[in-house]
Amino acid sequence: MTSIHLDNAAKRFGRATVLNDINLEIEDGEFCVFLGPSGCGKSTLLRMIAGIETLTQGELKIGDQRMNEALPAERRVAMVFQNYALYPHMSVYENMAFGLKQAKTPKDQIVERVGEAARILQIENLLERKPKELSGGQRQRVAIGRAIVRQPAVFLFDEPLSNLDAALRVHMRTEIANLHRKFPEASMIYVTHDQTEAMALADKIVLLRAGDDVITKGSIAQTGSPLELYHRPKNLFVAGFLGSPSMNFLPVTLVAASEDGARVKLDSDEELFVPVSAGHLPIGAKLTLGIRPEHMTPVGEAVTEQVFSRALNAVENFGEYSFLYLSESTDAPMIAKVSDETEVSLRGAIKFQIRPELCHLFDEAGDALTHLNPAPKSISFDATAL
Structure with a gap:
């Protein structure tokens, strides 16, 4: 059993709350990524699971065993x-074998395990080298x-990968994904502030x-699959x-507002339809519309549904795609x-069409209104059949 269960876990250092009300279930063999900005408690949460930090309150179980009082060596974590x-x-060989020697593992088992890990x-060709003779990867x-x-x-x-250059990070990310496939029964928890790593792994x-404040500090904003968080975020x-x-x-x-969704008006008087549950809100309610940059499609004048126009202020070209910076009444530009x-000109306005199911609405508290359409799904295929 490699599942991990945290029930109402919290961590405080003196009066400072680092983690608050953490309730989490990680299944056997699951690859779970702790993601968030600096200071949100990602590494502290990982260290609590490892046994390097103690829980101020709550309970931690690995498998079906309570681990609050267990020493790090007793938790079967690495x-x-x-x-x-x-x-x-x-x-390299001595570094890899050191922990096993400390645990008084028989020599033949040490040789076998180190050899298998090196393979x-x-x-395998680096076992006699010292760390100073190795690259970062x-x-x-x-x-x-x-x-x-x-x-x-x-x-854990x-x-x-934070100390590696960009190209090596991509390569090592693939190596870690492969490692998960080679050890499917082991659960993996990965801490990062890089959303690309989180989405990929x-x-x-x-x-x-x-x-x-003490309520939101070090709390879980949302848990789910990468596409669930991307396409159906719970809040702003x-x-x-x-x-x-x-x-x-x-x-x-x-x-x-109707059974099918909500119609909203932008400050520019254009109207868009969003298939969300908004019947509980009064007409005239102030909301926030969310649109991802990649979901804005430039269209011609003949298109009149789900469209709005904006003046183009700047263009950034990156080869396969471009970022268009558009004028907007808010402090941040629309992108x-x-x-x-796509051919664009800095003269005049550009007309965009937005698919209703790709729009999001958030209430005054910042919570997302429930979408009435299912979230887009990833394409699945059987790699063994290729």
Whole structure:
């Protein structure tokens, strides 16, 4: 059993609350990513599971065993740190074998486990080298290998790729995904502030927020699959955190509501329809409309439904796509992400069409109104059939 259960967990340092009211279930073999801005308590939550930090309140279970009082060595977890934490005077083999020697594992088992981990990570030719002779990616592989040889029930990764350059981060991200496939029974928890890593790796994302008050500080904003959080955010924080560029937020007024959804008016007097449950709100309610940049489609003058026009202020070209910066009454500019084949001019306005199911509405408290349409789903296929 490698499931992890946190019930009403909290962590305080003196009067400072770091984590508050954490209720979380991570299933056997699940790859869970703790995501959030700096200071939201991601690493602290990971360290509480590892046993490096104690819970101020609440309960932690790994499998069906309570772990609040268990020592780190008794929890069957292995942690990979941001700074590798390798012994500089030891060889790669000695670094990977050190924990097993401390646990008085028989020598033949040590040789077998280190050899198997080195084979999985493709570092068999590095076993006699010292850490100073390795690249950053190789050092991270050694740190992961040191975790593998312990045969843990749970792998814990604390921002393991933050010290690597961009190209190597992409490569190591693939390596970690492959590692999950090679150890399907082990649960994995991965801490990052990089939403790209979270979206690429996670079965489940736990998005934490760092609020200014004791209620929201270090609390879970939303838990779910990457696409669930992306397409159906529960509140403005989740909607704005995921996505690059982030979601556009526009003030709107509710002008009509029915069983099929809501019609809202922008400050520019254009109206859009959004299929959300808004019957409980009064006509005239002030709401926030959310539109992702990639969901804005430039159209011709003949299109009249679900459209609005904006003046173009600037263009950023990135090859396969471009960012269009549009005039808007809010402090932040509206951004559209369009194909590189889209021809634009800085003169005049551009007309955009928005599919209703890709729009979002948020009430005055910042909570999302319930969508009446199902969220878009990822395309699935059987890789073995290729």
